[in-house]
């Protein structure tokens with residue numbers, strides 16, 4: 001299945017958003033609300049802040065739902081290995097490239113990491129879809 005990618009661009013920067021990866025941490029819009037406006041139809045306004053500010057915020061997205069489209073590796077994934085952080089009562093955040101192999105042998109590569117469900121309730125397994133917030137998952 002091809003992953004949905006929505007792009008928001010101006011001459012200086014292209015922000016990519018992969019809605020299936022968003023774990024609704026709210027971090028982007030809490031920290032840079034003039035750019036990330038979840039109530040708006042075009043919810044990312046790349047003209048509302050300098051490119052560097054947007055890039056810094058995108059790089060803080062815990063799930064990898066937000067990323068910067070780059071033609072070079074300037075802001076690409078570090079090649080120093082993949083790291084996994086377990087969020088309290090939430091997903092396993094994979095930081096760095098991974099390849100997932102499904103039971104049918106199909107493979108899927110996530111270049112910039114992703115959030116993997118630990119609670120078992122996601123409708124988009126193996127990825128977290130934010131369901132852990134409403135099912136009382138502890139762990």
Ligand code: SF4
Pocket residue numbers: 021022023024025026027028029060061062063064065066
């Ligand atoms: S996961 Fe990323 S895109 Fe989704 S709300 Fe959090 S910071 Fe924003």
Ligand code: FES
Pocket residue numbers: 023090091092116117118119120121122127128129130131132133
């Ligand atoms: S850990 Fe987020 S949906 Fe399961």
